[in-house]
Amino acid sequence: MPFLSILFPADTKSREAGRSAEPACFPDLALDQVVAAVTAGLEEYDLAPLFYAPLSTVQEVTYRQAVVRDLDGTPLAEMVSIFARRMRRMRAQLAFAAKLRHHRQKQAWFLEGVRSYVAAVAEFADSLTRVDLRSE
Helix, strand or coil: CCCCCCCCCCCCHHHHHHHCCCCCHHHHCCHHHHHHHHHCCCHHHCCHHHHHCCCCCHHHHHHHHHHHHHHCCCHHHHHHHHHHHHHHHHHHHHHHHHHCCCHHHHHHHHHHHHHHHHHHHHHHHHHHCCCCCCCC
16 A cells, blocks of 8 residues: 555645655755754654655645644644654554563553554544644
């Protein structure tokens, strides 16, 4: 399944472009350093490729600006932050489960990770119904 990002409108082919390679001009313009600085501390999300995909239409630029406005200092930003923390916790639970030796312990921690995932997604989906998004 191709990677889909909320940073691109649903009806554009660019939506799948989030896995682009770094353009050759980035090092010459020091944009590789800009991307590294902006994504520092967020390596687990693999955000750098999203900076490599160019926006090719006015609609894509307008949509991206609306997404940023939706997140900029709004309750939605806190909801996304809470969801991200819960996903991080779930990944830690699954990583811990993978390190265990006893089969039943692995199963118990895997199940705990699944519970965390389901609860986080359900709460996030519920919270999204209470937010007025400009980027729809």
